[in-house]
Amino acid sequence: MSYAKVLCVGLVGVTGHLVEVEADLAAGLPAVIISGLPDTTLHEARDRVRAAIVNSGQHWPNRRITVNLLPATLPKIGSGFDLAVATALLGGTGELPLAPVDGVALLGELGLDGTVRPVRGLLPMVVAAARAGVTQVVVPAANAAEAAVVPGVRVKAVDTLHRLIAFIRGAGELLDPPPPKPGTVQAGPDLADVAGQAFGKRALEIAAAGGHHLALIGPPGAGKTMLAERLPGLLPPLDDAAALEVSALHSIAGVLPPGSALLRRPPFQAPHHSATVASLVGGGSGLARPGAVSLAHHGVLFLDEAPEFHGRVLDSLRQPLEKGRVLITRALGVTEYPARCQLVLAANPCPCARPAGDQLCECPPVVRRRYRNRLSGPLMDRIDLQVSLTALRAVDLMTTQAPAEPTATVAARVAAAREAARQRWAGQGWRTNSVVPGPALRRPPWRLPAGETAALRRRLDVGAISARGFDRILRLAWSIADLDGRSRPDSADIDEAIQLRTGEL
Structure with missing residues (x-):
């Protein structure tokens, strides 16, 4: 067999895409050609992969090797393709049966000694693989805990190319990710x-x-x-x-x-x-x-x-x-x-x-x-x-009065206010008042009575605030009302919002 294919994942920004790594070995002058819009780091993979394969005890095929990354129109960036390229190349020689990694995404950078090193952006890569229907991924051991947080994907880890080759040949096992740490939120300054x-x-x-x-x-x-x-x-x-x-x-x-x-x-x-x-x-x-x-x-x-x-x-x-x-x-x-x-x-x-x-x-x-x-x-x-x-x-510095409110007390009020806003805007998909479009606040059913917004409208008419400022003051008033546990802002909330926005009393 002179052709083999395995799966990998490429990143464009924060979006991951499933990539098919093809390897074809043909007669001709020994060379390695990588196609599919690789960047400089990926072009250099041919030297890393060659050294890693040889130092893992495998034979390097002296043939014309073409590695293609599909889709070819998608830019490929980084060293995370190394493990997939090495596996596809060894599969193309016919010495490595790739059935055990059929449908498995292989991610990792190779060192010259065959070690599998961690890569940046592995978490969104695994997320993309899961969304594409991949149910198992093989990742560097140092990234295993990071990958294991993605639901619906079975994560296995490797520390060396030799371990992966032994697993594919049925002579070894892959590593399991470490047990997950509890997702606690560390306390900050009070x-x-x-x-x-x-x-x-x-x-x-x-x-x-x-x-x-x-x-x-x-x-x-x-x-x-x-x-x-x-x-x-x-x-x-x-x-x-x-x-x-x-x-x-x-x-x-x-x-x-x-x-x-x-x-x-x-x-x-x-x-x-x-x-x-x-x-x-x-x-x-x-x-x-x-x-x-x-x-x-x-x-x-x-x-x-x-x-x-x-x-x-x-x-x-x-x-x-x-x-x-x-x-x-x-x-x-x-x-x-x-x-x-x-x-x-x-x-x-x-x-x-x-x-x-x-x-x-x-x-x-x-x-x-x-x-x-x-x-x-x-x-x-x-x-x-x-x-x-x-x-x-x-x-202020030397007061002996009761201490000020701690973060936990204020955070509880903030959480209640955010929940009120989330429930109010749930039908429109908004979670906080700051992202509510201005037109929504200026039309029924959320439009405030003219008497309550009179002072705000006067400032807009005389050029003291912009139309954007008008909408932002309305949003502030809704947040003030949420903190105070009221369903709608009143004129006092508008006045406080104006003061917080402009400094005017």
Whole structure:
């Protein structure tokens, strides 16, 4: 037999596709040709596979070898095809009967000594295999725990090519994945540790309840970073579908902890202000990899010292914030990553950032205005809550009163508010108030009475807010009502939402 075929999985963005790896051995000058839109890493597989086969005690066929990856129009990226290529090639020689791996997806990178090494993005690969009807996969031993979380797929692991060859020949067994770890949610920093800032805590709770974006502006030491770091603890743990999405993105980026179960805690990403557009929204050579905004999917993206970020970097977030996804076009194709996260911006009021605020500020008005303008109007228009924090006083730090509410207490109220919103919007498929389209809130049955929205409409008519701001204030009002346990917002909720959005009383 000079032809053999096995299954593998290729990734384009976060989407996996079943790939057929064909090997044909023909007479002619010895050579290895790989077709099917392979990238540079996959082109180099011929040298890795040759060394791995020889060092596993097998004979390398000195024939003209053609390896084809179907569908040929789909770009193939990465080293995860090595194990499938080696198996198909050995099957093509006629020395390895491939019946035991018929319908089995083989995933893994080969070392020159024949060891099977872990690969990035294995979790979405296994998910794609399951959706394509594959019921068994063979993965690297280091990825076994990651693959085992996918339901409906039997996972077997290998540590060397020799072990896989022995199994196919009936002379050995594959490895079982380790027992799953309990899916616990690790506790984060406690909200009770934040001194004072009752207004900031209220804004944080509303942001968590409705999934709203938040901007915290205040002097150094006011607690902006402490508040932002505690937002993930207020969010509900990720359900199975969300946990699988988040874990898949972290797997593609290579930051999924080894041997871990699905990520259940909402992720928290805090890139440095020197971050580039590619690191924030995704990029890289070939097909783009996920950036910080996608790694924060279903969680929080925190930009500390936001005015220090380059303007192009900040403005690149505008489309992901609006659409909840990132679409990156490259020469090799289009990559799409989910990016439904909550953005939290923290900024000082001016460059000198004196703790006493305006009283001791040394910045001329033009400098203050230029500093604040680094956060463009179109970006800030997409931020639902824009809160100004004041400097802490000694009484806030040294108080002997009862401690502030802990994270667990506030998180319980947030969970109840989110459940109320989920039930209200269940028929339309929306889960949080922040994603409800504006027209839905401005039409029956969810349109509020004219008397309750009069102040809001006046601000729109005089140009104090935009149409987008109008809708975002309505969404905030619904989140406030959900937190207070009421079925619909009233005029007081609208007023509070206006204050949180504009700073006006």
